[in-house]
Amino acid sequence: MDEPFGPEYVRPRQEDCPRCACCTADLCERGRNSVMRCCGFTPHEHRETVFGCPCSAETTKRTAAWRAAQVRATRLACEKPVDTAAEELLRALADGRDVDDDGALFPGLKVRGLAQLIDLRPAVTELGRTYLAARDDVRAPAAVHVVDVDPRSRTARVEVGAWREDEPVTVLLDQVTSDTGLDAETLPDRWLAAEANCHAEDADRLVLTGFSETDELPDGWMGDES
Template sequence: MEEPFGPEYVRPAQPDCGRCGCCTAALCERGQHSPLRCYGHVDTEHRTTVEHCPCSAETTRHTTAWRMAQIRATRLAREQPLVAEVEELLRALAKGVQIEDPEELFPQLTLRGLGQLVHGMPAITSLGHTYLAARDDIRETTVVQVLDVDLKTRTARVEVAAWRPGELVTVLMDQIANDSGLNVESLPGRWLEAEANCGAENADRLALTAFRNSAPLPSGWVRVDGGATP
């Protein structure tokens, strides 16, 4: 049978991403909101090409991978901290001290993403600073209200009563659901509790963990001018 449109069909080329040069715009849009990053959304043939795409990297602020890495480092610091000798090494790197490492402890930091080699010299990573902050910060239980969720980006906007009432913070929707055991559909408008470093200077430094159902709120709690106020 003769094919009226020619022997083969070619999929129209997709626009390149204007930020990275290794992916299409559609791939980066998907990858930045996915724990799989761009790497996890291509076939084996193209993985080497997009493996280090900055648009979805955990070192790029506000990607899903970045948000997950912040929580991972915070939980590591609070729940399974490094042994004392390794943490001392990390603190020395944070101060810019040129270290000697006769016991070869530094690989324990690189394995966890807390350290890296820069021009052949050991150095702390941004995630390493997150770990140390989580070790040193005062964390407390606070009431949190979920304002809304975005199914496309898999994020939720929440208000943290003990931090800055009225200022919304973006967190991973699936983190809230997994921690609390609640369905995503039930999250908007719900009051929860979470652990937070309420002395954080900005939303990027605010690390929320351990979401759970809130105890009944005290009588008189209302929202005033967009904020949760007793």
């Protein structure tokens, strides 16, 4: 039998992601390591299906979108905080107190991702708690040692001596290169400076912002000098 158009190509079936019901394993790996999330790697006609995928969501710890959101909320708190009345409302929500709002303040918190509606009631988000922590934390310049970089996941592992000397934390590689203007391949074993909340309880609460080059190891980088 003649086949004038040649054999029909059928794309091999990809393995389903074991953690969600909407994506393939390959898609979730890419989405988890990108601020574009899974929907950013999906054709337009299928984006609605994967839009809320938890594997790449900014509400899921340690995704690229989550790391970027932590930095965004921290910078908002430090550089462009909401006004006093809105912050008081956010603190009331975080404390679980009943609040009266005329509708002017909550929408602004919601659009910034700091608050949400749960069962039609205003509530703080985890990003809102990050924002409040940044408002209350002591943030100061800290020396940062780049241990290594992972081009595949677009992350870098760094040590912050003023926090914990031998416990590397993961940061977004694109954040470091964007802040410093350095190429990724030049980062391993390099010393940088960044703003840090060095009283953070664990690595998930340690947020580094404003990476910059430093010419020499700062005095007291280990955090044990007076």
